Amino acid sequence: MSNQILRHTESDVHQNFSIVIDINFKESNILGEGGFGCVCKASLDDNLVVAIKRLNCECQYAEREYENEVELLSEIQHPNVISLLGCGSHEDSRFIIYELMQNGSLETQLHGPSHGSALTWHMRMKIALDTARGLKYLHEHCYPAVIHRDLKSSNILLDANFNAKLSDFGLAIIDGSQNKNNIKLSGTLGYVAPEYLLDGKLTDKSDVYAFGVVLLELLLGRKPVEKLSSSQCQSIVTWAMPQLTDRSKLPNIVDNVIKNTMDPKHLFQVAAVAVLCVQPEPCYRPLIADVLHSLIPLVPVELGGTLRVSQVTHQPPNSS
Numbered sequence: 001m002s003n004q005i006l007r008h009t010e011s012d013v014h015q016n017f018s019i020v021i022d023i024n025f026k027e028s029n030i031l032g033e034g035g036f037g038c039v040c041k042a043s044l045d046d047n048l049v050v051a052i053k054r055l056n057c058e059c060q061y062a063e064r065e066y067e068n069e070v071e072l073l074s075e076i077q078h079p080n081v082i083s084l085l086g087c088g089s090h091e092d093s094r095f096i097i098y099e100l101m102q103n104g105s106l107e108t109q110l111h112g113p114s115h116g117s118a119l120t121w122h123m124r125m126k127i128a129l130d131t132a133r134g135l136k137y138l139h140e141h142c143y144p145a146v147i148h149r150d151l152k153s154s155n156i157l158l159d160a161n162f163n164a165k166l167s168d169f170g171l172a173i174i175d176g177s178q179n180k181n182n183i184k185l186s187g188t189l190g191y192v193a194p195e196y197l198l199d200g201k202l203t204d205k206s207d208v209y210a211f212g213v214v215l216l217e218l219l220l221g222r223k224p225v226e227k228l229s230s231s232q233c234q235s236i237v238t239w240a241m242p243q244l245t246d247r248s249k250l251p252n253i254v255d256n257v258i259k260n261t262m263d264p265k266h267l268f269q270v271a272a273v274a275v276l277c278v279q280p281e282p283c284y285r286p287l288i289a290d291v292l293h294s295l296i297p298l299v300p301v302e303l304g305g306t307l308r309v310s311q312v313t314h315q316p317p318n319s320s
Helices: 017-024 060-075 106-111 121-141 194-199 204-220 236-244 264-277 288-298
Strands: 030-033 037-043 049-056 084-090 093-099 156-158 164-166 225-229 232-235
Touching: 049 060, 060 084, 060 093, 106 156, 106 204, 121 156, 121 164, 121 204, 121 264, 121 288, 194 204, 204 236, 204 264, 204 288, 225 236, 232 236, 236 264, 264 288
Parallel strands: none
Antiparallel strands: 030 037, 037 049, 049 093, 084 093, 156 164, 225 232
16 A cells, blocks of 8 residues: 655654554544544554544545645645645545544534433533634734635544544635635535525625534523424524523523532623634624633633632522
8 A cells, every 4th residue: 555645843754654444433533423434543663643634535526625634734824724644545445544532523512422421511601712713823923815715523533632623624714715706615514604505695704603502502501503394494593692692591501510610700701702613794794803802801810811710709509
């Protein structure tokens, strides 16, 4: 098997790459699956444990996403963006090697078997803050700016210490390079901003909308879209919006795992940020930098914010 590694950073990954491909793409090692392939856990010769994405590139869209992701991640380095360690190809398959994120995705943590039990209020705010920092880097520190275009809880990965990193840049684009003719409408139901869905308009505010949906997931513990019947679904935005702005109703819709564990003022502030982020009109949504500044005071110092937890008195959990 012949494989060409295009880039590697922390490890000489190409020594045993073909063996990794042969033996590690088995069900017990699979971390997740997507539209064009899967991600699996693998060990390299120097005992470096990594995640490898295998893409089936028989169609042009998969090939384009592979090339796009490799090109972007080769240029991007930030603590809240997944690190690219290497990439390669064999026949119709393409492989991307990333650092391993031990706690999986935010989606799995929130909506998987544990139902968010490992995520305290402060940990959820830290994850939101980390995500906002990653987006701010893409929007304001990359030149030209990068629009992620597929921000969602399954693309926010968590390391051993629950530090959050943005992943899956296959659909990401350089701001200003898109128009209705050369960009295929893509995204995930529940996270796609209305203006993009309706007329293909795509800006950094599209990512802000998706961030708002993720913030609602963290706050409410609900999926972005829930099935009401065989023919009807409801988005978390539609369901939550009337209650998010009602201080008497808001505490009742918070995820039971974190209910009554936060300062009520902080709860109302996070809800207000989420409401702004998911506004139908992009001009009313804040910049991600403004979101970031709103979240920093809500996160304890030891988790990357400015909050002194010793100064906060929490209400005991509601036993009723």
